[in-house]
Amino acid sequence: MGDHQxxxxxxxxxxxxxxxxxxxxxxxxxxxxGPPQLQKYLTYSSFSYITTILIVPDATVGDVMRSCWHVIFATAQVLVSSVLTLWLVEPKNFSVGVAAAAVALSAFVVALPESTHLMSKRIAFGQFVNVYVGTVIHGAQTGVVMHPLGVASSTALGALASVVAVLFPYPRLSYYEVINSSLCFLLLFTHAVYE
Known part of the structure; x- marks a missing residue:
């Protein structure tokens, strides 16, 4: 019985x-x-990988769809906040200290509401770090809108890849997970009763 489990x-x-x-x-x-038109927007492929690793493990289709909603919510928060910050401070004035202060303040604003889901907070924290550190590295060449949009599109790619992976080759539905778990429990129970 232990072997089956x-x-x-x-x-x-x-x-x-x-x-x-x-x-x-x-x-x-x-x-x-991918096409070159798409590649120019996918500036942070490492964050795409992180997004998939946060979403996919042990997830059913419903879990992935819920996580995608959290990704959309976090991305909207980051886009509005970071574009406003980059517009006010200007990328040429970004130093390591300014970036650290911006990340700290942004992280505080995202972490403060208790109603925000942990997945949204994780994604938002990572996006803020990518936006502000990338601004320090690239300096005045950083686009106020295009740079945060590149981080957002990389995150969206990770979320989309997660949806496709959970649907292929067959959808991983929670119905089948419950049936599998119930059968394992039933087998363990009958084994324990008849021993």
Missing amino acids: TQSLWRMRLCSALRTALACIIVGCTTLY
Whole structure:
């Protein structure tokens, strides 16, 4: 009986790992071999990978769709806040100290509301760091709108890759997860009763 439970657990973990790998492959192929018009907006492919790794593991279709909503919410917060900050301070005036203060203030504003989901906070924190550190690195060449938009599009690619990975080759529905878990519990229960 322990073998069946172990096999079931390994099968679920392997499926989760393969879906995460598929999402990362989608991100990699898109950033490396996608059309040049798309590639110029995907400036932070590393954040696309982070987004997929945050969303996909052990997730069903419903979990991924909910996480995508949290990604959209976080991206909207970051776009409004960072564009306003870059417009007020101007990219040429960004130093390491200004970037640190901007990240700290932005993180405080995002973390303050208790109603904001943890996934939204994680995504927003990462996006703020990418926007402000990228502004320090590129200086006056940084676009006030295009730079945050590049971070947002990289995040959107990660979310889209997560949706595709969970749907392919068949959707991972919570219905099947509950049935699998119920069968494992039933087998364990009957084994314990008849021993």
